[in-house]
Amino acid sequence: IIPPVLFMLGLGSTIWIVRLFYGPIKDLYSDLEYGRCKKNWWTILLFINNHYNQDDMCYFTTWYLAADTQLYMLSLIVLSIIWKCRHRTKEILTACIFIGILIPTIISYIYDLDIIYRITPENSKNNKFRSFNFNAIYSSTYANMATYMVGIYIGYLYSRNGMENVFLTNQRKLTWLLAFLGLPALVIAASSYYYTGLLSALLSGILKPLYALGIGIGILGMSQRTGGIIKSVCEWQPAVFMGDFTYSTYIVHYGIVFYRTAVAKQPLYLSDYVLITSFIWDAVLSFFCGFLMHLFVEMPAFQLQKKLVPQVRKQRNPGFYKNQD
Numbered sequence: 001i002i003p004p005v006l007f008m009l010g011l012g013s014t015i016w017i018v019r020l021f022y023g024p025i026k027d028l029y030s031d032l033e034y035g036r037c038k039k040n041w042w043t044i045l046l047f048i049n050n051h052y053n054q055d056d057m058c059y060f061t062t063w064y065l066a067a068d069t070q071l072y073m074l075s076l077i078v079l080s081i082i083w084k085c086r087h088r089t090k091e092i093l094t095a096c097i098f099i100g101i102l103i104p105t106i107i108s109y110i111y112d113l114d115i116i117y118r119i120t121p122e123n124s125k126n127n128k129f130r131s132f133n134f135n136a137i138y139s140s141t142y143a144n145m146a147t148y149m150v151g152i153y154i155g156y157l158y159s160r161n162g163m164e165n166v167f168l169t170n171q172r173k174l175t176w177l178l179a180f181l182g183l184p185a186l187v188i189a190a191s192s193y194y195y196t197g198l199l200s201a202l203l204s205g206i207l208k209p210l211y212a213l214g215i216g217i218g219i220l221g222m223s224q225r226t227g228g229i230i231k232s233v234c235e236w237q238p239a240v241f242m243g244d245f246t247y248s249t250y251i252v253h254y255g256i257v258f259y260r261t262a263v264a265k266q267p268l269y270l271s272d273y274v275l276i277t278s279f280i281w282d283a284v285l286s287f288f289c290g291f292l293m294h295l296f297v298e299m300p301a302f303q304l305q306k307k308l309v310p311q312v313r314k315q316r317n318p319g320f321y322k323n324q325d
Contacts (some may be wrong), residue, residue, distance in 0.1 A: 056130065060130065074141075100209065109200075252290050254272070
């Protein structure tokens with residue numbers, strides 16, 4: 001994951017971003033980004049930028065890499081505990097999910113935060129994505145812990161059941177479909193409203209893992225040959241091909257959106273048409289640049305890693321989860 005980040009980090013921390021970005025708001029965007037990256041580039045490489053100096057974060061979208069890496073390290077600790085207490089796997093994972101819900105709930109209640117971070121014109125205008133509110137609700141490790149642990153729980157269920165299809169009956173297939181599509185839809189609908197007090201705090205802790213649960217159930221079902229046309233679409237070759245370079249697309253897309261904003265020379269009149277065309281243009285250009293990044297940066301680095309770093313062979317332990325019910 002490092003080479004694409006290093007490439008974009010190099011662009012952001014060199015004079016290139018200052019010399020080539022012109023416009024009346026240059027000092028509010030490219031100059032500030034240059035200063036941030038000169039000061040805090042090292043926090044990205046240590047994967048701590050979502051908590052350390054996060055108000056001056058360089059290349060903003062790398063918060064996800066930091067949170068994901070920190071949660072990966074936490075998961076290793078959790079899995080080590082599970083290895084020693086295999087008969088308590090469900091209880092341990094349930095406790096981790098509960099803690100992951102409890103922490104953001106308490107913080108949201110204490111600071112009276114919204115249930116999600118809303119991309120409003122005011123937040124975008126004032127670039128509040130490097131604020132305490134954004135960190136507490138969205139980019140912090142504790143804000144994403146519950147969803148990560150839900151994913152591990154789904155992985156545990158898959159490992160325990162293997163290829164045994166638990167969605168054989170029509171009733172179970174309907175339950176799978178309702179959970180897969182219904183839970184994310186419910187979360188999106190609930191997030192469209194504003195809440196206050198204890199209800200707002202509870203929803204801030206519950207909604208994201210609930211969304212992850214729906215997606216996890218969907219993936220679990222498709223891994224066991226359930227899903228019909230939905231499974232076929234997810235396994236469609238063009239979709240699989242694009243999935244190969246979604247990481248590079250994620251890394252590069254912020255630079256594309258940032259460039260368009262930084263070089264603007266006049267206010268942009270907002271309308272549905274402008275938003276739709278901007279979205280389409282950004283998406284197409286991001287995937288194209290992501291493909292180039294994958295082809296010329298990510299893949300060569302991956303092949304070099306395979307040559308230099310010894311590869312660990314996969315070992316299966318089919319008896320690990322037996323008799324864990």
